[in-house]
Amino acid sequence: MSQIYYNAFQWSTSSIIVVASLLDEMNLLNSKIGRLAIAASLIETTVFTAINTVASLGIIIRIVHNYYISVIVLSTHIAYILSVLYIARPITQWMVRKTPQGAQLSDKNFGFLIFMVLLFSFASTLIGINISFSLFFLGLMLPSGPPVGSTLVDRLEGIVTNLYFPIYVALIKMKFDFTMMMDYIKELKLVIFLDSITIIGKIIGIMSAAFFSARLSPRSIFTLTFIINTRGITELIIVDKNNDWASVDLMFPTLLMVVVTAMAIIAAPLVKILYDPSKRYKGHTRRTMMQHYFNDNIELRVVSCIHRQENVPPTVNILESLCIDNENPFCIYLLHLRELVGRITSVILPYKKIKTSPYATPATDIVVNAFTTFQDRKNGNNYKGIVDNNIHIPGADCVTVQPYVNVAPYTSMYDDICDLAISKKASMILVSFHRTIGFSGAVEEVSEDIRQVNLSVLKHFPCTVAILIDHGHNIDIDTALENTIHGIIRYRL
Template structure:
């Protein structure tokens, strides 16, 4: 506690403190041996004394994790295996030990399942919990090593028990992975969570994920461009995502609750973001409600937490930052590979539409907290549900008096004649934009570009350089495999999560310096509408505008359709109330 008090807020722990902890670790091991205990007993009590989380717990985890996981742990398993001698095993004793091991294993599984079933847990989750609680690992190996060292058991008994641990744990872990699927809580929602299918007369439910403070200005700019108003208010959920380090369990903090003060846990990570969003909320009283949360969890399971929150909050769109960020002077800042994997997982499993925001510094310069800037937006429209989703979102932005929206539709020559003869869903939406915005509001524009192949499409995209603050594109496109616009583009795709057009605008050899938003419409669920939120309730009807199309990811799959827990729609008052 003294070390933590001596560490300035937001600063790393001194190296001298880390060295002191390591020396204390060795002294505690020596003290345990001197009093006749196992050498690991002292470090266990020292670990219990160290407070979890930052700054000290996370610093120790960062210093020790790589060394322990990559060097010491494999060496220990190698040492444990070297003590195993298969030539001293006897068939009779071997089978007796295995039968006893199986009996005790099932007894432990049943002992964990019965209380879980009594507490109304499902059978599948109860079995998964029982298997997890019955799995054995390094702790059991430590007991066996100590017993062998103290001559409590012989080499034959040691080998029999090690074999039972190996095959019982090896059988339990695949079963847990097969039975326990966290995504089943949100994947099969029976309502559409999209902007296209949402009712226009209810509040707009929007959620954004932030990894660090640098994401805050661009997200506030996108929120301002989304045009919060008294007629069409916005309920905006902000999730600050922090990687779990130095703690044993994930943590979810609701900053609306008075009991969770941000100054007590992770103070500097979230407080500045909270202040910025609260300031913007105060400037838009009656138009906007901002709800802020902090999620501290491993990156491997972080997408499950985000997807569950998006399902519970009934968000129509989830905005996440790209793992790379370009500053105004061209410097590229690349985050960890885990953030990119997190974005790809969201694209597979999100229960709503997803938008990946690639920020190149243009949005950060236009700060709505200090000025009233003018935004120029262009929508690249080809065809498909993702393009419609981006266009519907841009049409909401077009209602903002300081936003100019230009829709550029790329059409192949053979399809231009077809569009003149018949109008599909894409054509209906384009016609609505031209009538409601281009004719009535002169600052908006629409134009069509006839392109024969990918070269001409790239030339059209290059013409946007320096003209727009934000380009909005769909991630997937209908009939892509039959279109000449995408011939040969998959082989040069540097960022598959952005789609073909988004990758052209963001790849390392491009000259475009504006921000890009890549939109993917929800790929799950069936017919239905949206509703509920911070302000009001209702349901918005709409046809199923999506299409099932092969994804650019080689490992992409459509989630399983199975019976899942549905989140009910709760009608709410139409007045502006903050979340409690």
């Protein structure tokens, strides 16, 4: 009986690994619910891992009944933490600095990184540190994102996800005899009851937090609850440990396996039914370019999406053609789009906040500087004025550039684009064509990821959408500011 209550305590905590996997599978990593779920599960995992580690350390100290051994055990735990902070992390940061921008870790550095992880894992097991804490702390302290995260994903995700994980799950389930389940209906009801208590507790907690801060709807509250209560690899490991402990009676591990499997099966369909981030676009009044031109002195707001540096010159060219002057003020919400690789937290933030964060890259600086040059050039002959309630007052700058950075999966990147257009009341979204076309007219490069982003934006468009097809992609920014347009633009009104 005590084993059931111990598992109920463990299951009351969400695993960030399981939550992130579910959100990634359902393309919800960059949704509002997804970001809340990631933040909540990260806090839960951190607190639970710390409590579990302290409890394990306390048990070891209580068992040995020796003051000097207790001091040694405590010292080794502190030494492990300091080693990660002042040895493993600086070495990995040195690897990042030595890796060229946009490239992956070299084979030598990648091999050394894997060796270092195995070495620290072995050391933690040797000195009695909880293995879940050691790996979690090591992963938390090492630099995320490219090039470390992207290299690990590129080289390990396929073999781990498609080979090791299915084999591990199959080996776990082969240990259990599911034919005995019908003989323990009473115990199964108790396990389900305890798991239901954890779900109800989280519903109450989320409702309380939502009432005071997040302002979530009841539907979103239940969605967030099911996301946080989903089960996966972490719970399978717990069940496997219980099976190792239960050398005679396999009843409880078998019942736990049934509940874990059931929760993993029903979580994704329920979340899909309850939450659809694109629904908010259906009730939104779509803004168009035509509506803007019928309102004098209202600044034109455009969300300009940039994937690569090559997109900057043609985009500047097309913006140059919009007859920008003091009578036709213009606001550009520059959105530099980057794929989420090696991380689980997607962001969309103003450029000023990104500059001091781990998401900062030289490529973003180049893109923003190019548009800043365009802004300064257009405002060079205008004296300063003010803009009040979107009504342009003569003398104000005719061009304003507000740069943002969006790091998200390509499959759901459209959600951040459309959400920014809605929140800023933009009249047009400008995106680049997924094919790079040379001067000869031949297709030089095709990006299916960008194509899917464009199709999703067209499907959920909150305003006019323009797709820019350019034949002068290799013109530099200074030349682009002086030349005429070399492209075609297609409007979706």
